[in-house]
Amino acid sequence: MAGLYIHIPFCIKKCPYCDFVSFQNKSDLIDEYLNILHQELLIYKTRYNINFETLYIGGGTPSFLSEKQLEKLFFLIYSTIEREKLKEITIEINPGTINKNKALIITENTNRISIGMQSFNNKVLKILGRVHKNKENYTTFDLFKKSGINNINIDLMYGICGQKLKDVLDDIDKAVKLKPDHISFYLFTIHGKEFKNKKLPDDDIIADMYLNGVKRLKKNKFVHYEISNFALENKFCLHNLNYWNSGQYIGIGVSASSFYNNERFSNTSDIYDYMKSLKNNKLPVICREKISDEKKIKEYIMLKLRTKNGIDNKEFYQNFKFDFYLKYSNIIDKYTSDNFMKKSKKRIFLTEKGFLISNEIIKDFF
Ligand code: SF4
Known part of the structure; x- marks a missing residue:
C-alpha cells in the first residue's frame, strides 16, 4: 500500500508558534497552486502508476480554500487517482474557516476529518494566536456530525505557556464529550520568536499533563496506539499507521516529502520555485536519499517504538x-x-x- 499526502500551504493568519510551511496573504496564488498540484500528481501517476490506499490533505489550512476551490481540488484529485481504491480520505480543518456548504463539499469527498481545535480555553487559544475561539470548535464539530462524517479527529495540545494540569484535563473532558473517534494529544513546541520570553510549564508538570491526559483518555475507551494518538477501536488513522510501519508514500505540494522505492525525497519549501519547476514539467524535488540498510533499521526502530505495539x-x-x-x-x-x-x-x-x-x-x- 502507499499513501498520498497533499500539502495546502495557505492560512488566514500565521500562528506565531507554527513551524509548518504555510503562508498568510498569498491566497491570490491558490487557484494556480491547485493546477500545479494536479500537474505534479499527473507526473507521479504516469511515472509510477501507484495505487493509493490513503489520502491525507494537510497544511497549512486546507479548509481555508473557498467552496469553489475545494470543489476544484477534489475534482482534480479524483480525475487523476481512483477514489474507489482509497480506504481513508482525511482533510485537516481549522475551526473558524468552515461553513455549511464547505462542510457538505468535504463530506461528499472525504471520509475522515481532523479538526485542529488545540484547546477549548479561549485564553489558551489567544496565547496560541489561533484564528478561532472555543465556540467555533463546537459549531465546526456539529456541522460535520450533521453532514454525516463518522470519523472525526480532534487535535489538542498540552504544555502551552500558562496552561495548568486542570486546563489540560478540562480540554480532554470537553473533547471526549463531543464523542470524536480519534484524539491527537500533542506536546506544544515553540518555534516562533514571539514565545521567546514566555515561560513554559516545568518538565515535571509537562510529564504530569501527559501521564494524566493519557489516563483520562484511556478511561474514556480511547486506545493509546501511538505516543500522541488515541482512537476508538477500529478508528486508528490508516494514513499515519502506514508512516509508522515504514510504508511507502508520495507527498505532493510545496515542502512535501516522499518515501518510495527505497528512496526518500523532498520538495522545495519555496512556493515560487515549486510552481516554476512544475511549470517547466520538472519535479520540484530538492533532495533525494537512497536509504541504506543501516538507516532502514534505524528508522524502523524509531518509528515502531512510537507505537503501542x-x-x-x-x-x-x-x-x-x-x-x-x-x-x-x-x-x-x-x-x-x-x-x-x-x-x-x-x-x-x-x-x-x-x-x-x-x-x-x-x-x-x-
Ligand atoms: S493554522 Fe496551522 S498551519 Fe496555519 S499557521 Fe496556524 S498552526 Fe500553522
Missing part, C-alpha cells in the same frame, strides 16, 4: 536477519528494569513513562 521480534528478524533482543540486550535490560520498556516473548514496547523520554531511549539504539 512496539517491535515484533519475529517480524524484525524477517526484515533484517538478526535478533533484535540479542543485539540490543544491554539497552533493553537498562530500560526494562526501570519500567520505561516492557518485553514479552513476542514484542518489546515503550511504557507511558517510556513515551515521555522516547527520544532519549531511541537515541540509545544508535
Whole structure:
C-alpha cells in the first residue's frame, strides 16, 4: 500500500508558534497552486502508476480554500487517482474557516476529518494566536456530525505557556464529550520568536499533563496506539499507521516529502520555485536519499517504538536477519528494569513513562 499526502500551504493568519510551511496573504496564488498540484500528481501517476490506499490533505489550512476551490481540488484529485481504491480520505480543518456548504463539499469527498481545535480555553487559544475561539470548535464539530462524517479527529495540545494540569484535563473532558473517534494529544513546541520570553510549564508538570491526559483518555475507551494518538477501536488513522510501519508514500505540494522505492525525497519549501519547476514539467524535488540498510533499521526502530505495539521480534528478524533482543540486550535490560520498556516473548514496547523520554531511549539504539 502507499499513501498520498497533499500539502495546502495557505492560512488566514500565521500562528506565531507554527513551524509548518504555510503562508498568510498569498491566497491570490491558490487557484494556480491547485493546477500545479494536479500537474505534479499527473507526473507521479504516469511515472509510477501507484495505487493509493490513503489520502491525507494537510497544511497549512486546507479548509481555508473557498467552496469553489475545494470543489476544484477534489475534482482534480479524483480525475487523476481512483477514489474507489482509497480506504481513508482525511482533510485537516481549522475551526473558524468552515461553513455549511464547505462542510457538505468535504463530506461528499472525504471520509475522515481532523479538526485542529488545540484547546477549548479561549485564553489558551489567544496565547496560541489561533484564528478561532472555543465556540467555533463546537459549531465546526456539529456541522460535520450533521453532514454525516463518522470519523472525526480532534487535535489538542498540552504544555502551552500558562496552561495548568486542570486546563489540560478540562480540554480532554470537553473533547471526549463531543464523542470524536480519534484524539491527537500533542506536546506544544515553540518555534516562533514571539514565545521567546514566555515561560513554559516545568518538565515535571509537562510529564504530569501527559501521564494524566493519557489516563483520562484511556478511561474514556480511547486506545493509546501511538505516543500522541488515541482512537476508538477500529478508528486508528490508516494514513499515519502506514508512516509508522515504514510504508511507502508520495507527498505532493510545496515542502512535501516522499518515501518510495527505497528512496526518500523532498520538495522545495519555496512556493515560487515549486510552481516554476512544475511549470517547466520538472519535479520540484530538492533532495533525494537512497536509504541504506543501516538507516532502514534505524528508522524502523524509531518509528515502531512510537507505537503501542512496539517491535515484533519475529517480524524484525524477517526484515533484517538478526535478533533484535540479542543485539540490543544491554539497552533493553537498562530500560526494562526501570519500567520505561516492557518485553514479552513476542514484542518489546515503550511504557507511558517510556513515551515521555522516547527520544532519549531511541537515541540509545544508535
Ligand atoms: S493554522 Fe496551522 S498551519 Fe496555519 S499557521 Fe496556524 S498552526 Fe500553522
